[in-house]
Amino acid sequence: xxxxxxxxxxxxCKSGTSVKIECRSLDFQATTMFWYRQFPKQSLMLMxxxxxxxxxxxxxxxxxxxxxxxxxSLTLSTLTVTSAHPEDSSFYIxxxxxxxxxxxxxxxxxxxxx
Amino acid sequence: xxxVEQSLFLSVREGDSSVINCTYTDSSSTYLYWYKQEPGAxxxxxxxxxxxxxxxxxxxxxxxxNKKDKHLSLRIADTQTGDSAIYFCAESMRGGADGLTFGxxxxxxxxx
Numbered sequence: 001x002x003x004x005x006x007x008x009x010x011x012x013c014k015s016g017t018s019v020k021i022e023c024r025s026l027d028f029q030a031t032t033m034f035w036y037r038q039f040p041k042q043s044l045m046l047m048x049x050x051x052x053x054x055x056x057x058x059x060x061x062x063x064x065x066x067x068x069x070x071x072x073s074l075t076l077s078t079l080t081v082t083s084a085h086p087e088d089s090s091f092y093i094x095x096x097x098x099x100x101x102x103x104x105x106x107x108x109x110x111x112x113x114x
Numbered sequence: 115x116x117x118v119e120q121s122l123f124l125s126v127r128e129g130d131s132s133v134i135n136c137t138y139t140d141s142s143s144t145y146l147y148w149y150k151q152e153p154g155a156x157x158x159x160x161x162x163x164x165x166x167x168x169x170x171x172x173x174x175x176x177x178x179x180n181k182k183d184k185h186l187s188l189r190i191a192d193t194q195t196g197d198s199a200i201y202f203c204a205e206s207m208r209g210g211a212d213g214l215t216f217g218x219x220x221x222x223x224x225x226x
Contacts, residue, residue, distance in 0.1 A: 004156065034213045041122065043202070044157075046213035059213075093157070101211050105149075105157035 002028050004096045006106035013084055013113055020080045021109045023094030029074035030096035034103065035067075038091040050077040084113040118217035120203055125223040132190040134220045136203030139184065143205040146179060147214065148188045151200045160188070160201075190222075198224045 003026040013019045023033055031052045036044040048069055049057040056069035066088075068080040077096075081088055093108040117139045126132045138146070147162040163170045163177045163186070170177045176189040190197055200221050204214040 036213070036216075041218065043118070043216040043218040044214075046215070049213055095157075095213075097211070102159070103214065104159075107154065107156040 002026075002096075002098055002102070002104040004094065004104045004106040006092075006094060006109050008109060009107060010110045011112070013111070015085055015113055016083055018080055018082045019084055019111060020078055021092055021094075021111070023077045023079070023096065023106055025075045025096040025098075025104070028096070028098045030077075030098060031074060032097045033071060033077040034095045034097070035069065035077075035079050036093045036095070038093060038108070044093060047079075081111065084111070086113045089113045118203055118205055118215055120201075120217035120220045122218065123221050123223065125225060126193050127225045128193060128195060130193055132188075132193045132197065132222055134188045134190075134201050134203075134222065136186040136188075136217055137184055138186065138203070138205050138215075140205060140207070140215070141184065142207050143184075144208065145206045146177075146186050147202075147204040147206070148175075148177065148186075149202040149204060149216075151202060151219065157202065193222075193224060195224050195226075198222055 005024045007022045033050040035047045038044045047062045050069045050071040052071045058064045071077040089112050091108050095103040095105045119137045144165050148160045149157040174191045178187045200219040202219045203217040206214050
């Protein structure tokens with residue numbers, strides 16, 4: 001089946017710094033990718049929809065200037081958490097949509113902000 | 115807004131059937147999904163059902179949908195230790211075209 005990777009799988013950063021998370025579709029092209037956030041024992045919450053070659057669409061309550069999304073190619077979307085704070089610590093999961101509109105999920109990136 | 119509810123834990127004996135339940139509030143949900151999440155791995159799509167269906171069976175998995183009550187269930191027959199994982203119910207109006215709305219996940223615990 002289709003494979004989606006994320007890098008890094010785990011990152012620790014200091015408060016005030018920025019962190020970039022990559023989401024790649026390895027064996028298919030994805031014009032659309034989605035970014036989710038998951039807190040412990042909570043559901044995945046959709047943060048934004050990333051469209052190749054255009055601006056991302058953010059869900060209500062998600063700060064677009066804090067969570068920068070770039071989808072520069074058909075196989076790569078990046079999420080940059082700018083000026084990270086401890087409350088941004090979470091598990092970030094991406095999914096990539098193939099041409100049949102099936103979504104395939106990455107393994108997630110655990111971000112810890114100290 | 116949309117809401118998907120699941121119980122957090124389910125414990126079953128190996129060999130028994132597991133039934134994981136889910137309720138949703140959005141009556142316009144068209145696609146309903148079950149995903150499996152194992153430690154360190156991405157979400158794996160197990161099965162999905164369209165809102166115009168009542169039941170779908172795929173090997174050991176049976177999905178039942180009661181659209182009137184907005185209730186979805188996943189039955190795993192002959193539960194094995196490899197079935198131990200977190201199971202997420204999710205819904206969407208337009209299938210994979212949009213982001214999905216997930217429940218909190220049910221942790222399935224298998225007793226020997």
